[in-house]
Amino acid sequence: MSTDFQQARVALGVRLRELRVDAGLSGRELAGRCGWLPSKVSKLENGKQTPKPDDLAAWAQAVGRPAKLAELKGRLTGLEVTYRSWRRQLATGHRARQEIAAAEHLNSRVIRAYEATVIPGIFQTADYARHVLTHNADLRQTPRDTEEAVRARMKRQASLYEPGREFRALVWEGALRARVCPPDVLAAQLDRMAGLIGLDTVQLGVVPFEAALTITPRHGFWIYDERLVIVETLNAEMWLDDPADIALYGKAWERLDAAAAYGRTAHFLIARARAALDTA
Structure with missing residues (x-):
């Protein structure tokens, strides 16, 4: 995986964590609101997994910041435009x-x-x-x-x-x-x-x-x-x-x-x- 792509994914994870912390939620609490396993929250926040647009929508809703969805999707789009897997293409x-x-x-x-x-x-x-x-x-x-x-x-x-x-x-x-x-x-x-x-x-x-x-x-x-x-x-x-x-x-x-x-x-x-x- 390219270093640039991984750095961008980590940066997105940091932003997701900021939104969760600002909302006063633990990782387990956010996972419960989204219907996920707690491990998924950890992977997303630590740049170990690339979120899907639906994941970002659920996250923004769970932290009570639906207006942040456009920002999060913009970050994801920038990441995907830079790094295009052959599997998808x-x-x-x-x-x-x-x-x-x-x-x-x-x-x-x-x-x-x-x-x-x-x-x-x-x-x-x-x-x-x-x-x-x-x-x-x-x-x-x-x-x-x-x-x-x-x-x-x-x-x-x-x-x-x-x-x-x-x-x-x-x-x-x-x-x-x-x-x-x-x-x-x-x-x-x-x-x-x-x-x-x-x-x-x-x-x-x-x-x-x-x-x-x-x-x-x-x-x-x-x-x-x-x-x-x-x-x-x-x-x-x-x-x-x-x-x-x-x-x-x-x-x-x-x-x-x-x-x-x-x-x-x-x-x-x-x-x-x-x-x-x-x-x-």
Whole structure:
């Protein structure tokens, strides 16, 4: 769980405790008014459990402060907007998440991305995307809407050819070699990557294995203009709009960019990865 999310959940718990104490109620008394076990009150106040909107409504009513519900829900919304679990996002499949990503692309003029383990979605071939989405659905046991999600991802790629947009993508060389699909599918994907180099709206850099680094590759992230950073982890996605967070990820991107190869050297690295498929 992200530190930012946990800190926000603890802060919400502290606020709930303040309201209870101000009302002169013990944890057991509040639990009785809400029809809960006392342990639930403890978990909520100590940031060990994320409250549901109904929990907050019951709490505000129990402490005699129904007017505080709007404040509490605002805190919960802020917490959930920052930390979006894949379980919730993919409850109905992958297509909806692809459409959300498309909307962010359309609302942005300059997108900077870094991926360490996978080809960026906006550059993926349909076959490659199909394998990646299938693996994710298997891991998370989410509904299978793979073909709809693939079509949504391919539709999103139309923005690559729109004048006025700029995609600055960095890929760790390992992502070019990760066998998340059969060799022939990966070969076609690498050909697609090579073909993007030189496109007016795309700046594609590859961070070589041999590069001297001032930052470890770590996880992927996307920076949308200077207003939003989206970070994907195994269990969740974080949407960060705090200026300090955006500046931090911008600095990380610049350090990786300084180590990246472009143009003919990037072509060579892609060709090297493709050649390795023939010798495996």
